[in-house]
Amino acid sequence: MSYADLSSAECSTLLDEQKRAYAAWKAKDLSLNMARGKPSSAQLDLSAPMLDVLNAESDLKAADGTDCRNYGVGVGIREARELMATMLDDEADRVIVGGESSLNLMYDAIARNWAFGTQGCTPWGKLDTVKWICPVPGYDRHFSITELFGIEMINVPLNEDGPDMDAVEQLAADESVKGIWCVPTYSNPSGCTYSDEVVERLANMKAADDFRIFWDNAYCVHHLSSNPAEQEHVADIARACAAAGNPNRAYKFASTSKITFPGAGIAAMASSEANIAEITKLMNVQIIGHDKLNQLRHVRFLRDAEGIAEHMAKHAALLRPKFDLVEETLSRELEGTGCTWTHPRGGYFVTFTGPQGTAKRIVELAREAGVTLTGAGAPFPYHKDPSDAVIRIAPSLPPVEELAQALEVFCCCVKIAALEKLV
Secondary structure, three states: OOHHHOOHHHHHHHHHHHHHHHHHHHHOOOOEEEOOOOOOHHHHHOOHHHHHOOOOOOOOEOOOOOEOOOOOOOOOOHHHHHHHHHHHOOOHHHEEEOOOOHHHHHHHHHHHHHHHOOOOOOOHHHOOOOEEEEEEOOOHHHHHHHHHOOOEEEEEEEEOOEEOHHHHHHHHOOOOEEEEEEOOOOOOOOOOOOOHHHHHHHHHOOOOOOOEEEEEOOOOOOEOOOOHHHOOOOOOHHHHHHHOOOOOOEEEEEEOOOOOOOOOOOEEEEOOHHHHHHHHHHHHHHOOOOOHHHHHHHHHHHOOHHHHHHHHHHHHHHHHHHHHHHHHHHHHHOOOOOOEEOOOOEOOOEEEEOOOOOHHHHHHHHHHOOEEEOOOOOOOHHHOOOOOOEEEEOOOOOOHHHHHHHHHHHHHHHHHHHHHHHO
8 A cells, every 4th residue: 555545643653663663773783884886895806816917027018018117108008098998989099098087087177178178169267157967866976076166057857768858958059058967878876878869969969169078988887787688888979979060079988996996997088089189288288197007907907898898797796686685675665655766777876766855864864773875965966956855875885784784774764754754
């Protein structure tokens, strides 16, 4: 029976039952974490052999003879560019390999356009108003970057096939709108993948000459299934933009952060030849070269696209039972509550939507019971969820046994918050 069909007295009775269950959980003095999408220790162990790939006896030269111990090669060694090109769905000549963080590359891309402009356009920092399109729910760290620069962020709904393109096209026609955040494959946090139609419309829509699509391929190889038929792939935005006559519109980003080691991976970006030439010129002032030994280590460990796929199958084997557990627990415990959640085929998150006005209360109850969740409002610009209903669930970090407990506590908190609203 649905909660909505219950009488006030029945709601009160159920609420008392859940409060007793909640008190029992609090008495256990738990310390569980479902806050951020970090790889588990078992996942990190998968890449431990990479630490033995290079040693004092190793040949530390790149394929073209570059001594990776020395200065230079700001765009990255050739074989690293080729490796990352497989994740960026692009050509190695249009790839720059940076440090360990794709978020850093995104920040730098905005900073460059803010200070210097792009392709002859006025620097964004000299404009009276700069606006940005933010599909929601979305990635909080993306929003933090645009917020830091004082860019006005505008929400658009993220549907099952990508952002609401009617809304995006209407906004992009405004010359003061300079970009859009996109996580096109297994989006953070909903897990959706953009359709071919969405990609085509993003490439063809009317927009300012310096409008830029920030295309974050963070989860492009993070499938939960080893069956190719169940793996989702997105059309290449760069090809679509070139075909539409807007070759400079997209910046693509990727990293090995959740493939090898989040704090010691390699990151890369790809774009048009004109954009890469412009970016390289400015980067040559900023840095002489990134960690080429780490690039070499990754190339020799992961090898190529096939090697990445083999490695990611091992990740999937560890992650799949956790996502299955989320689905099982929420389906069993929250039937009739009016709550919904996503059912991703990859990525790191599940988006949970509770009754309106309950997300903050759920997070607060969970915290008091010893379960840390991502803050309510985090998947929205300025941390403001208009409906106070969305919570990002991150099941990757805790062991299965701890995750099971955390999910039980979470469901108890959801029931209490939902019943309190009804009572």
